[in-house]
Amino acid sequence: MNWGSWSEFWSMGGSAFFVWGSYGVAFALIAVELVLVLRRRKHVIHRLQKLRRAAKATAARKEIRQ
Amino acid sequence: MLEVTELACLRGDRLLFADVNLTVSPGELVRIGGPNGVGKTSLLRLLCGLSLPEHGAVRWHGRRIDRHRDAFHQDMLYLGHSAALNDLLSPIENLRFAAATHGRDAHEATCEAALERIGLSLQRDLPAKVLSQGQRRRVGLARLYLSEDVPLWILDEPFVALDVDAVRDLAEWLDAHCARGGMVVMTTHQDVPFRTAVRLFDLAEAAC
């Protein structure tokens, strides 16, 4: 084990900014990407469902006209 | 012979039309009808291979046009909403360039005759950008007078912006093309009298 205490761990031998800055940004970006990917899927499904309903409605209207 | 089978066209989120079936035989003049925005221009662009269909196929003499593009383009002439003129070139230069790049007869005299015919001899050497709306359109249409031997003409609203004389003249020329066994597929909202029996293909029926 390298660290005597948690505070020693967090200070990273004086390089806390550089080490945690690296990991922090990296994991933040990964988190953001995951959120974006899931949100995109929700958006796409929502949008396509709306289109599908609209298409069904026009098809029905056309049926009635004929 | 142009054959269209089960054609469907998607633009953005909207399926414009589906299951369009159409056959055009020599001597026929087909007019694609339908209100604004029904998809006439989109259909013509599919017919001439500028865009790819969502479903279905277009065949020329039994061969798919996307597989035998060059042979099809040899037999086809398309005029769209725009006149395809370069603004800096004169009518005669534009005409010669169009003919030459399509491998057609592009002699000075032939082009002059076509310009004469559309009544632009006077504007022969003006840059195209100063022409009036109707004159631009006429230069675009002059290509028809150089393409007697091209069997299939696909024309998008050819009569727009033309004055009455020009409309009459063009209608006669289309008649003549059909009479010599050519095919014309076109759209127009104007009521133009043809001698040939016009076959109306109402796109509104195929619209989704």
Added chain:
Amino acid sequence: MLEVTELACLRGDRLLFADVNLTVSPGELVRIGGPNGVGKTSLLRLLCGLSLPEHGAVRWHGRRIDRHRDAFHQDMLYLGHSAALNDLLSPIENLRFAAATHGRDAHEATCEAALERIGLSLQRDLPAKVLSQGQRRRVGLARLYLSEDVPLWILDEPFVALDVDAVRDLAEWLDAHCARGGMVVMTTHQDVPFRTAVRLFDLAEAAC
């Protein structure tokens, strides 16, 4: 009242027309006639002050329009060959912007009603660039339905690319404008039936 006196127009080396005299009074529908390239568009652009005449003057209620530009523009609406739409904005946004920048009523509801009227409610939120030729034209014309109280309408080929229903509808609206004392100056090559007596001003006679 619009008065045109001794107007002459020079384009490049060519004097298109000279000595054009024309008066348009309330309730009149004037159609500028003449073949392609005679100078109709050039004349309309002179009338609305977009270009300056070689000779002669245009007066609105007795005052030269080049000296009292803002007052004249308050009373005038011009629609040219192009529909003046931004391709990225939707029809409704384009319409609102046009109305707002001309100091006209630009409420959402008013614009919606105009769009409804021209049959583009479905396309309300599409970017204008995907509209068809006729639909673009319709959005341009929708401004007419927001401008009842603008006395002078100057329209360059308003019927181009419109389908039959739209042509009929627009003709009725122009009739209505004249009936309520408005003035319309327009060009068209198409044969459109109006209820108002159309005064034909044949530009070919003034052409040089």
Added chain:
Amino acid sequence: METPQRFSLFRYAAPHMFYPLAGKMAPWFLAIAGVLTLIGLYLGFFVAPTDAVQGEVYRVIFIHVPAAWMSMFVYLVMAFWSAVGVVFNTRLSAMMAQALAPTGAMFCFVALWTGALWGRPTWGAYWVWDARLTSQLLLLFLYFGFIALTRAIEDPRRADRAGAILSLVGALNVPVIYFSVKWWNTLHQGASVSLTKAPSMATTMLWSMLVMALAAWAYTIAVTLWRVRSLILERERHTEWVGEVLDAAGERA
């Protein structure tokens, strides 16, 4: 004998077959990525010893190097899929290329960012014009170009084809860029520091780096599969099976 085998190979190239498969696999890969990350971080921070020269700051390496590797590899994979799409005219491959791009760009940025933060204490500057750093920066631009182009084209089918052309042209250029930048750097004797003077690796360091790299792999696969599912739905929306998927999703909601 041969025909059925080929059939099974190409079967999953059909979007409607691939869609459910991707949906099933993605969570597993994400789980693997999570576990590997935890192991890697544990090894990196608690097992690997302090570096004699650099002290603790070297621990950036466990995110820096996997990200750098990943960013380069992803671009090659993108080009591979584009080539497959152009040659075999399969729709799925272009979608794969597009689904990979954002993750590749993300890793590329992470490599640059962590490298810059590492550079400050070691070289005294956030940035030097070292060959490897520079080619990494250019790679980021290539990613941005690809993403910007495919976003700028609205019609998805057009975007797919344009993206394929671009990534192929770019991939042909990647080695050219890499070697020219290297040559440029040696010619100019530019940065007085160089990456090749890496801290001598302890075995534990190497292991934790490798574990983190594997985690990045698993993560990339998971995210790409998820993204490609959305792309498939958009492009196939007029097919029967997408309709069923949508209806099923509607019932669940």
Added chain:
Amino acid sequence: MLSVFFEVLRRDLLLAWRNRADVMVTLAFFTIVACLFPFGVGAEPNLLRTIAPGVLWVAALLATLLSLHRLFAQDHTDGVLEQLLLSPEPAVLWVLAKVLAHWLTTAVPLIAAAPLLALLFDMEQSATGVLILSLALGTPILSLLGAVGAALTLGLRGGGMLLALLVLPLFVPILIFGAGAVDAHLSGTGAAAHLLLLGGGSLAALALAPWACAAALRIAVE
């Protein structure tokens, strides 16, 4: 009356938002031009630090220049400009709105990105501050004068390039004072005089350029 100003401003900002790629890409151009230099002149850190303020200012100037042609071009081709000129409201108002929108969507991102690029060239922290300040005070002049150039060359063939030819000589003094501010700061003489001149220039341009621009636009549509 002011409603025209806000209406046009709102629309142009909306268009910029719809067209985010455009804005991002101006920025990308700025970045790339700045990044090209080391490849051309070599990676020697001291040399790079010396030429950094000049290179960044030149890059900002070129990026602004290239974005200028789209200030009126779209409106000109689609006929909206004609309609704006036929509006009963004074033209200076909406011209000003368009220029402001242009500045907000091109110059501001450049200013925001400059510190990052300064890092690439390893510039001093305080010098970076002066660079930012000089860009903030100088870029409005670029947008205003550039708008006049854009209006004058509107619709002419080779317009984009002609524009460059017209306005670059006008931009030289701004470049000199802008890059000079940083150098003056580094040499210890202080950048105050340079910055004041840039600010004064901005105000003068603000007072005069819109009128010239409106007049030029009237000529362009004729």
Added chain:
Amino acid sequence: MLSVFFEVLRRDLLLAWRNRADVMVTLAFFTIVACLFPFGVGAEPNLLRTIAPGVLWVAALLATLLSLHRLFAQDHTDGVLEQLLLSPEPAVLWVLAKVLAHWLTTAVPLIAAAPLLALLFDMEQSATGVLILSLALGTPILSLLGAVGAALTLGLRGGGMLLALLVLPLFVPILIFGAGAVDAHLSGTGAAAHLLLLGGGSLAALALAPWACAAALRIAVE
């Protein structure tokens, strides 16, 4: 078949001639960018001599880049491109003709003007020769790769800037070898290797780029 090639080449050269302003202005841009630098970085002769090859190459690269967007833009908006794509002749032919016309009308003037600008930066005579040679061998790659970028971004909003983003990373190697050739010559190692690589790159681009370009154009009009 070849007649299409010559017909398009002739037309594009004719248009360039009608449009002389455009060609002159590319050149003017090259000159002005090169001349801006002394204002930006200060007039110290040694410094200027050091950065001269780099600055000139960067300027040439930017000038080419900016002229690229007009390679297909006009034909696209006025519908000529559609008609060319509907021609029964192979598209690579006329694409090649257009690229050649572009190179003749933009790169060649730049190459001709370079010695003069080298004089401004007080470059050595023999180094100037190498610069010219490197430009002559390198600019065809710029035109060919650039044409692919221009075709890919055709008709997209923000196209000009997007184009810059796409092709600049691809241009970096050319810049490195181009400016590197002069440095290598000056440092005595000889420029032969650099020049050979540039020539080889030109041939490779000539063989591949037109196909990519034609495919991209088909996508653009769809």
